[in-house]
Amino acid sequence: MTIDHAAFMREVPPLTQMRDLLADSDLPIARSLAQLEAMIRRDLDMVRYPIRSWVLPKTAPDGSRAYDALIVGGGQSGLSAAFGLKRSRVDHILVIDEKPAGQEGPWGTYGRMRTLRSEKFVGGMDLGIPNLSIRAWFEAQYGLSAWDAMDKLPKQLWHRYLSWYRRVLDLPVRNNCRLIDFRPAEDGLIAIDVEKDGVPETLWCRKLVFATGIDGNGTPNVLPFIQSLPADRWAHTHDMIDFAKLRGKKVGVLGGAASAFDNAAMAAEMGADEVHLFHRRTDLNPANPVAWGQFNGFLAHFADLDIAQRWRFINHIHSFKPAPPAETMARVKSLSNVIRHGGYTWTDARLDDEKVIIEATDGTHAFDFVILGTGYILDVAVRREFQPHLDLIALWSDVYTPPPGEQNDNLARATYLGASFEMQEKVKGTAPWLNSIFNFSRGAQLSMGTMAIGLSGIKFGAPRLVHGVCQQLFCEDVALYEAGMKKWQTSGATTDE
Ligand SMILES: Cc1cc2nc3c(=O)[nH]c(=O)nc-3n(C[C@H](O)[C@H](O)[C@H](O)COP(=O)(O)OP(=O)(O)OC[C@H]3O[C@@H](n4cnc5c(N)ncnc54)[C@H](O)[C@@H]3O)c2cc1C
Structure with missing residues (x-):
């Protein structure tokens, strides 16, 4: 059926x-x-x-x-x-x-x-x-x-x-x-x-x-090449960030989920000159499996399923990368100083002449500060x-x-x-x-x-x-x-x- x-x-x-x-x-x-x-x-x-x-x-x-x-x-x-x-x-x-x-x-x-x-x-x-x-x-x-x-x-x-x-x-x-x-x-x-x-x-x-x-x-997921940068040049979205200090700066943000988008918006709203938001996926899916599971059977009795069933459900949920919520997408789209690099990710980083140089799959970029919206391990x-x-x-x-x-x-x-x-x-x-x-x-x-x-x-x-x-x-x-x-x-x- x-x-x-x-x-x-x-x-x-x-x-x-x-x-x-x-x-x-x-x-x-x-x-x-x-x-x-x-x-x-x-x-x-x-x-x-x-x-x-x-x-x-x-x-x-x-x-x-x-x-x-x-x-x-x-x-x-x-x-x-x-x-x-x-x-x-x-x-x-x-x-x-x-x-x-x-x-x-x-x-x-x-x-x-x-x-x-x-x-x-x-x-x-x-x-x-x-x-x-x-x-x-x-x-x-x-x-x-x-x-x-x-x-x-x-x-x-x-x-x-x-x-x-x-x-x-x-x-x-x-x-x-x-x-x-x-x-x-x-x-x-x-x-x-x-x-x-x-x-x-x-x-x-x-x-x-x-x-x-x-x-x-676990722990916030910090890419190894970011860890080698000086601590005052990068943050994870889980960190406290002094956004006022980003006024007039060029900021890079990595991540395709809600927190990356919200942090990009926050930096832009607080006066960053340019915020470049990189996310690998372009097919950001508006459907969210957590929203699917908002019913008593699943919420209350998932734990009563056998282990193979539980694995299948959560494995599928984790494979599903939902887009940020509609309000967050609208917030980002309304900001002309957020530039999206959909379909691209970062492969390396170094400090050069006081700039954070990011090697991305769409080229080399120089930022004053970078933010990782790369989730948790x-x-x-x-x-x-x-x-x-x-x-x-x-x-x-x-x-x-x-x-x-x-x-x-x-x-x-x-x-x-x-x-x-x-x-x-x-x-x-x-x-x-x-x-x-x-x-x-x-x-x-x-x-x-x-x-x-x-x-x-x-x-x-x-x-x-x-x-x-x-x-x-x-x-x-x-x-x-x-x-x-x-x-x-x-x-x-x-x-x-
Ligand atoms: C940005 C963001 C937005 C979210 N929005 C939503 C939402 O809208 N709806 C929703 O349902 N969920 C949302 N979530 C998911 C989830 O609801 C939140 O993560 C929520 O805060 C979880 O509540 P909690 O009490 O389990 O954990 P937390 O609220 O994270 O509380 C855990 C506490 O444990 C303390 N702690 C940790 N380790 C130690 C230690 N060793 N000793 C002493 N204290 C310690 C921390 O200081 C922290 O205060 C969101 C999560 C994030 C990160």
Whole structure:
């Protein structure tokens, strides 16, 4: 049977026709953030059952209580995971982020798009509490019709929403705190070496969650010949770039995806004389496979497919190089100082007479500064924190050999995860403690699908992760819970049920 996907997977229209009804009635809609925050407290109170803290405390080697879970990364994934754990009454948790408050993730730093690429309706961080959604937050401040009138969410709004989300939920985030290393410790704990404002410290936890984002299992992809240039002459789109310094300069940008185009536009808008944008592909395809996968079946249950099916899907998705979003294309096209070199790439670079000389497939070019929009390399082996454990961690190359024609070395290096993002041992019995390490980052895509790589997946990924953490915390201590139940029975405690 062949399916016409466009016709079959039609969208259910939003309830905009309810606007007049809502505006005229006494229905409780927050008209300010203060009102919204009060409503959220009430929402959380109404669905608070069961209310008891239940995770049994474990004492760390330094005498402190080990964290039930420690989350590395205070971006949207880490915050959602923290909220999910708190709602499940896993109370003793900590989120750490190496960046100062407000600089976590791309939104206030290296994200140079004007709007989110996702639809404004994408949600999920609310974890089912409607008043916690971006829409409720927006409408409380700007009104219902402003939401209807908005096409896509400005990046700054999303950034502000994340700060608010963290504050209103009182999530325990420690900024300027970088995870350096982790290792198994006594009593089933994980020891974590961190640096807080440069000062080393060891923390202990029972479960360690990596919510470290797009480069959490790898690194920005920097072409070797660019690395030999002086550091003040080039940047990757992942870096902080002082665009004001590019005023009046000639800039070269390499890359065919959204970030390369947004960085080229930003340089041009900030007054660069000329921005030359090189991208190998000319057939920039407007269709995006991530957009295809925006439905419950794929988002929630990709991880339930067998390994061959998962490989085929993600291999195909990776082979597909979607064009930048329409807004980004329009932004670039509107700038007369962006000159596109479609169909051409760079082969070498050197510094000559204070200019960066780029050898491109369409000739030799001289620039004052160059920007790489060349994406990311997925490879845990380049991450210092994973290096001591590389012999133990299961990768996809350990569990799956794709048939001829489907090989992909990048995918083969991805960590092979269990049903709730937990890492697996390469050889059974050699490092069972790895199950306590949850990889809720971009590197989870092959095992888990979209659940950890963008906003559309968080709604499904965060609950799955929380389920896995809670399952382990309870099952590991089942003997203690059983003993507790027997003691409780004989102590004459009563209950309403
Ligand atoms: C430019 C850009 C635009 C994007 N636009 C969209 C979009 O519109 N829609 C969408 O769905 N997705 C988008 N994405 C993809 C994805 O949603 C984002 O990458 C998003 O930020 C992922 O959230 P996260 O919380 O997983 O990771 P991040 O937001 O990247 O957060 C990870 C955090 O981990 C911290 N960290 C990393 N290592 C350590 C360490 N060792 N110790 C302490 N802290 C550490 C980092 O400082 C960072 O703050 C975009 C990505 C980029 C790069």
